[in-house]
Amino acid sequence: MEEDTETVVLAGNPNVGKTTLFNALTGSSAKVGNYAGATVELKEGFTRTPHGRKLKIIDLPGCLSLEGAAPDQQLARRALLGEVKDLGKPDLALCVLDASNLERHLVLALEIIETGLPVVLVLNMIDVAEASGLRLDPQKLSEELKVPVVAIQADKQKGLLELKQAIRHPLPPAAEAPWADGESPTEARQQMALSLCALAARRPDAHQSTRSDKLDAVLLHPVWGWVCFISVMFAVFWSIFSFAEVPMGWVESLQGWLGGLVENSMADGDLRSLIVDGIIGGVGSVVIFLPQILMLFFFIGLLESSGYMARAAFLMDGLMSKVGLSGKAFLPLLSSYACAIPGIMATRSIDSAKERLVTIFVAPWMSCTARLPVYFLLIPMLLDGSEGGWVQASILLGIYVFGTATAFLVARILRGRLGPDDVEQHFMLELPPYRAPQWPYVFRHLFGRGWAFLRKAGTVILGIVILLWAAQTYPKTDSEDPAEQLAHSAMGRISAVIEPVVKPLGFDGRTGTAVLTSFAAREVFNASMFQLFHVEEDPDDEEGSRAALRQQLASETWEDGTRMFRPLSVISLLLFYIYALQCLPTSAVVAREAGSWKWAVGQFAFMTVFAAGASLVVYQVGSLLGF
Ligand SMILES: Nc1nc2c(ncn2[C@@H]2O[C@H](COP(=O)(O)OP(=O)(O)OP(=O)(O)O)[C@@H](O)[C@H]2O)c(=O)[nH]1
Numbered sequence: 001m002e003e004d005t006e007t008v009v010l011a012g013n014p015n016v017g018k019t020t021l022f023n024a025l026t027g028s029s030a031k032v033g034n035y036a037g038a039t040v041e042l043k044e045g046f047t048r049t050p051h052g053r054k055l056k057i058i059d060l061p062g063c064l065s066l067e068g069a070a071p072d073q074q075l076a077r078r079a080l081l082g083e084v085k086d087l088g089k090p091d092l093a094l095c096v097l098d099a100s101n102l103e104r105h106l107v108l109a110l111e112i113i114e115t116g117l118p119v120v121l122v123l124n125m126i127d128v129a130e131a132s133g134l135r136l137d138p139q140k141l142s143e144e145l146k147v148p149v150v151a152i153q154a155d156k157q158k159g160l161l162e163l164k165q166a167i168r169h170p171l172p173p174a175a176e177a178p179w180a181d182g183e184s185p186t187e188a189r190q191q192m193a194l195s196l197c198a199l200a201a202r203r204p205d206a207h208q209s210t211r212s213d214k215l216d217a218v219l220l221h222p223v224w225g226w227v228c229f230i231s232v233m234f235a236v237f238w239s240i241f242s243f244a245e246v247p248m249g250w251v252e253s254l255q256g257w258l259g260g261l262v263e264n265s266m267a268d269g270d271l272r273s274l275i276v277d278g279i280i281g282g283v284g285s286v287v288i289f290l291p292q293i294l295m296l297f298f299f300i301g302l303l304e305s306s307g308y309m310a311r312a313a314f315l316m317d318g319l320m321s322k323v324g325l326s327g328k329a330f331l332p333l334l335s336s337y338a339c340a341i342p343g344i345m346a347t348r349s350i351d352s353a354k355e356r357l358v359t360i361f362v363a364p365w366m367s368c369t370a371r372l373p374v375y376f377l378l379i380p381m382l383l384d385g386s387e388g389g390w391v392q393a394s395i396l397l398g399i400y401v402f403g404t405a406t407a408f409l410v411a412r413i414l415r416g417r418l419g420p421d422d423v424e425q426h427f428m429l430e431l432p433p434y435r436a437p438q439w440p441y442v443f444r445h446l447f448g449r450g451w452a453f454l455r456k457a458g459t460v461i462l463g464i465v466i467l468l469w470a471a472q473t474y475p476k477t478d479s480e481d482p483a484e485q486l487a488h489s490a491m492g493r494i495s496a497v498i499e500p501v502v503k504p505l506g507f508d509g510r511t512g513t514a515v516l517t518s519f520a521a522r523e524v525f526n527a528s529m530f531q532l533f534h535v536e537e538d539p540d541d542e543e544g545s546r547a548a549l550r551q552q553l554a555s556e557t558w559e560d561g562t563r564m565f566r567p568l569s570v571i572s573l574l575l576f577y578i579y580a581l582q583c584l585p586t587s588a589v590v591a592r593e594a595g596s597w598k599w600a601v602g603q604f605a606f607m608t609v610f611a612a613g614a615s616l617v618v619y620q621v622g623s624l625l626g627f
């Protein structure tokens, strides 16, 4: 018999721990972050009560009231009122409040009670409330409001059993809302919240300045704040260059070992060349950067969960307003450094529809982790091939700043063209207290990211590598000369066609082909370069395949004998990768979030033309100047 599952929604103000509770109840690992707006879509999961009843739990985005204009806020309201298709009317709302902030958070709870839905109040973060000396009386609160009240600490999973007891069958009835009779409902709720707090929450007398306040005095300081921000960013980039060496070495040894294994156990032939040069070498040249990508995700996770990211947005607010955006747009942009897709999703917390469109449009220019393998291959070529060290970290940081600056510039122009806003702007960024990250969640999340990257390497990248290998191997000639074979192959012919088009940008036909293949996924560039420049790998070589590829590239010349990969051409390539939008999943999300394919196609065309234009101008002008 089909079980009759009841639907329970998790509602409340932003950043009160709804998703943490959702994860604890359902065993999921939905996104948690110490800032408002971590959740922007509905998440669904199941849990069982101690009596064995199955409940469907829905995590909602946080909202300040049920009247907010931003898409995430409207979604929360519609879900509560049962207006979301396929969801139906919820049977119960778990109203999550930050126990240390009851005066403000009770206001929304009262508004939710007024909707007539059965409600259970969940006082979360009792650890914080207790540490600040607050004395809570859940019993009293429950008597006054006539709804069950449970105190919990979601991140340590304390009080979950009591919570499940409170939602056992039959669900509590809808509470009445006698305060809601007056003329001005907002004021009535505020009054009610204050009197409830007077009864059920006793504050310690003096307001002491907390550790968070003391830290903020420095981190939000107009001068020191920026010094700290830039230092933090630099430290992040420096450490991904320096600390990743060791794990990269492991990946490289594994690759060498696998290559050797195949080489010794198979006869020379096409299949062996596919496995060794194509699959192990090509896919390996992307997988090698897994440590760096994980580290960047780790740091962004730390920034999000500690509460520093909200401070960075606060610092940025002034700068952002100069380009017609608000500090609220900074959070989505910052998460786009990890990946543009969650970044674009996060724009749902922006109130103004126009600002949101502009933010979506420029988000892919925040350099995402998929570009890292390309940067890591190319940057050392500017510096005679050595890896590591602060010069490279500075170049990498420079690339990020450069991409971001262009994004701001374009945002400014675009924002001006879209005209003034129809909704009132009120940038109110809440500064959350600093918190320790939830480590189990951080590592689960990281593991998920790493797995997604490896899956991509094993599917899209592997597929392209095999295609490339085939295009390069067939049709065959009788000639023994590899150059002649390449010219005769399908790939050689494609290169020859492409070459005149890409030559003005400083690329030869093979590099052009590699750039073309990377429209499937940016990382493919490395694998393609590896194959197209045909690096014979020596499994015993300590230096590894990257160095071998770079050496090969450094020795390539044009017909007239000049170096093919001189710094100017490397810069031209880098520029192309900073600007081009080579990510189909991003375009799909843009189409959905902006509400039309026109935006996605326009954005793709604009960014591709811009990228090619930038490479062209820089290469041509640079060549004229003799670089
Ligand atoms: N000290 C403490 N921190 C908690 C507790 N529960 C959650 N947190 C932290 O609070 C922050 C916000 O948690 P989330 O679960 O993302 O909050 P949310 O309500 O889903 O936030 P939005 O989706 O942005 O509305 C995170 O940094 C959590 O680690 C708790 O019981 N005690």
Ligand SMILES: [Mg+2]
Binding pocket: 018, 019, 020, 031, 032, 038, 039, 060, 061, 062
């Ligand atoms: Mg959430």
